[in-house]
Amino acid sequence: MNKDIATPSRTREILKEHGFSFKKNLGQNFLTEPNILQKIVETADITSADNVIEIGPGIGALTEYLARSAGKVLAFEIDDRLIPVLADTLSPYDNVKVVHGDILKANVAEEIAYFDTAGPLKVVANLPYYITTPIMMSLLESQLQIDQMVVMMQREVADRISAQPGTKAYGSLSIAVQYYMEAETAFIVPKTVFIPQPNVDSAILKLVRREKPAVTVTNEKEFFKLTKSGFNQRRKTLWNNLLNTYGKDEETRAWLEKSLIQAEIDPKRRGETLSLQEFANLSNALEANR
Numbered sequence: 001m002n003k004d005i006a007t008p009s010r011t012r013e014i015l016k017e018h019g020f021s022f023k024k025n026l027g028q029n030f031l032t033e034p035n036i037l038q039k040i041v042e043t044a045d046i047t048s049a050d051n052v053i054e055i056g057p058g059i060g061a062l063t064e065y066l067a068r069s070a071g072k073v074l075a076f077e078i079d080d081r082l083i084p085v086l087a088d089t090l091s092p093y094d095n096v097k098v099v100h101g102d103i104l105k106a107n108v109a110e111e112i113a114y115f116d117t118a119g120p121l122k123v124v125a126n127l128p129y130y131i132t133t134p135i136m137m138s139l140l141e142s143q144l145q146i147d148q149m150v151v152m153m154q155r156e157v158a159d160r161i162s163a164q165p166g167t168k169a170y171g172s173l174s175i176a177v178q179y180y181m182e183a184e185t186a187f188i189v190p191k192t193v194f195i196p197q198p199n200v201d202s203a204i205l206k207l208v209r210r211e212k213p214a215v216t217v218t219n220e221k222e223f224f225k226l227t228k229s230g231f232n233q234r235r236k237t238l239w240n241n242l243l244n245t246y247g248k249d250e251e252t253r254a255w256l257e258k259s260l261i262q263a264e265i266d267p268k269r270r271g272e273t274l275s276l277q278e279f280a281n282l283s284n285a286l287e288a289n290r
Helices: 008-017 033-044 061-067 083-090 107-112 131-139 155-162 172-180 220-230 238-246 250-262 274-287
Strands: 051-055 070-076 098-099 121-126 148-155 180-191 202-209
Touching: 008 083, 008 098, 008 155, 033 061, 033 180, 033 202, 051 061, 061 070, 061 121, 061 172, 061 250, 070 083, 070 107, 070 131, 083 098, 131 148, 131 155, 131 172, 148 155, 148 180, 155 172, 155 180, 155 202, 172 220, 172 274, 220 274, 238 250, 250 274
Parallel strands: 051 070, 051 121, 070 098, 121 148
Antiparallel strands: 148 202, 180 202
16 A cells, blocks of 8 residues: 555655645645545545546545545646646556646546446545635536535535525525535534645535436526525515516516415515525426516
């Protein structure tokens, strides 16, 4: 077995050897605790049948653990300075391909041709804090059949994604993710196990794809527009947020009123009290009454 990348001493050794300095704007925080990496792999139930996408491999600490358990690993790294580092640290593994590029701009559907088996497709990653939500939504909205995602992010963001109606953390992000996936926080990762140390603790979020979306809607685009509208200004009523989004003319007011009555939703409620099903009912009523 190769010496783990993910120990503080080995991490510092690699950084020194390659003269690497951290770029704050890339949200680089390298994990230096092997037990947590092992726990991430176990949370994702990685087996040799799995094809795994990783985002932001850094110096390869998590990649190494994935490579030991998965069939193949495809890692996307945006920082060109890390490409030679990864070529070095991951040289013992012949089942890893590192793609130099931005996951948000890459043709992921094309890149996954690297996976030559029809095994489950999983995403396992320590996501950069500054771009967590865009990456997650891009993957969820893509046509990729991702079976499962186990991703590390700021604890606060994980709380928002897994939040339930009526809670402070619940919002349009909760709905957007839970529409596609079942979400739960697997465990917390303290800030002390990273180099450099971030300001906040992280959480490992486990997302499992639903066989079909959580609710049935006639127009997905409009459903997501409506859910964003419901949380535009959290202290305002649903009615006020709807008027601000859709317009305040008489015709629009009548359309909104009719749809709210049909969906049996009190316009004085606030967005955070509505369940996914209630948002779906209202979205479908708005669509039917156009």
